[in-house]
Amino acid sequence: MSWSNSYIGIPFEAFGRAQTGCDCYGLAVLIYARELGMQLTSYVGDYVSCDERRELDGLFSSAIEVGPWRKVEGKALAFDIALFRRGVTAAHCGVVISDGVMLHVQGEDQVKVESYRTGPWKLRLLGHYRHVERLRKSNG
Numbered sequence: 001m002s003w004s005n006s007y008i009g010i011p012f013e014a015f016g017r018a019q020t021g022c023d024c025y026g027l028a029v030l031i032y033a034r035e036l037g038m039q040l041t042s043y044v045g046d047y048v049s050c051d052e053r054r055e056l057d058g059l060f061s062s063a064i065e066v067g068p069w070r071k072v073e074g075k076a077l078a079f080d081i082a083l084f085r086r087g088v089t090a091a092h093c094g095v096v097i098s099d100g101v102m103l104h105v106q107g108e109d110q111v112k113v114e115s116y117r118t119g120p121w122k123l124r125l126l127g128h129y130r131h132v133e134r135l136r137k138s139n140g
Contacts, residue, residue, distance in 0.1 A: 002097065003035050003078075004097045004103050004113065007027065007030070007031065007103055007111050008103070008110075008111055008112060008113065009110050009111060009112075010022055010027070010030075010105065010110060010111040011105075011110045011111075012105045012106065012107060012108055012109055012110060013026075017029045017030060017042060018030065022105060022111070023105065024092050024093050024094065024104055024105055024106060025043060025093055027094075027095060027103065027104065027105055027111060028040060028081060028093060028095050029042060031079070031095050031103070032079070032131070035079065036079060036134075038131065038133060040131075041067075068131050068132045068133070069081065069129040069130070069131060069132070070129065070130055070132060070135060071127050071128070071129055072127075072128045072129065072130045075099045076096045076098075076099045076100075076128040077096065077099070077130070078096055078097060078098060079095060079096065079130075079134065080095075080096040080128045080129060080130050081093050081094070081095060081096070081128065081129045081130075081131075082094045082095075082096055082102050082116055082125060082127075082128055083125075083126045083127055083128075083129060084116070084121060084124040084125055084126060085124050085126055086124070090126055092104070092106060092124075094114075094116065094121075096128065097113065100115055100116060100117040101113060101114070101115055101116070102114060102115075102116050102121075
C-alpha cells in the first residue's frame with residue numbers, strides 16, 4: 001500500500017489542514033507533517049479564500065523566491081510540490097506521488113490521484129519544487 005492511499009477521499013475544506021478536510025496547500029501541510037515529520041508554514045489567515053487566486057499566487061511566489069522551496073529540473077520525486085497556474089496566477093498545488101502523478105484537492109471535491117502530464121493540468125504546470133530540507137538530505 002502506498003503512503004498516498006490514506007489521503008484519498010479527504011474532503012475539500014477551505015483553510016483545512018487535517019485529515020477531516022483540507023485545501024490544496026493544506027494537503028501538502030498534512031502530508032509533510034505525517035509522512036516526513038516536517039512542519040510547513042500553515043498560511044491560515046494569510047488569504048481570504050481559496051478563490052482569491054492573486055493572494056494565493058503571492059503566497060506561492062514569496063515562498064519560492066525567499067522561502068524554503070527550490071525549483072527542481074528534471075524528474076519529480078515523491079513529495080515534491082507540483083505548482084499550477086489557474087488563469088494567469090499560480091494558485092494550485094499538488095503533492096507528487098511519482099513523476100507525472102499527484103494527490104490534490106480542489107473546489108468542492110475530495111483528495112484524489114490524478115495525472116498532470118495529460119488532461120487539463122498538463123498546460124497549467126509551472127514546475128516542481130522541493131523543500132530545502134529535502135534537498136539537503138538528498139545531497140548529504
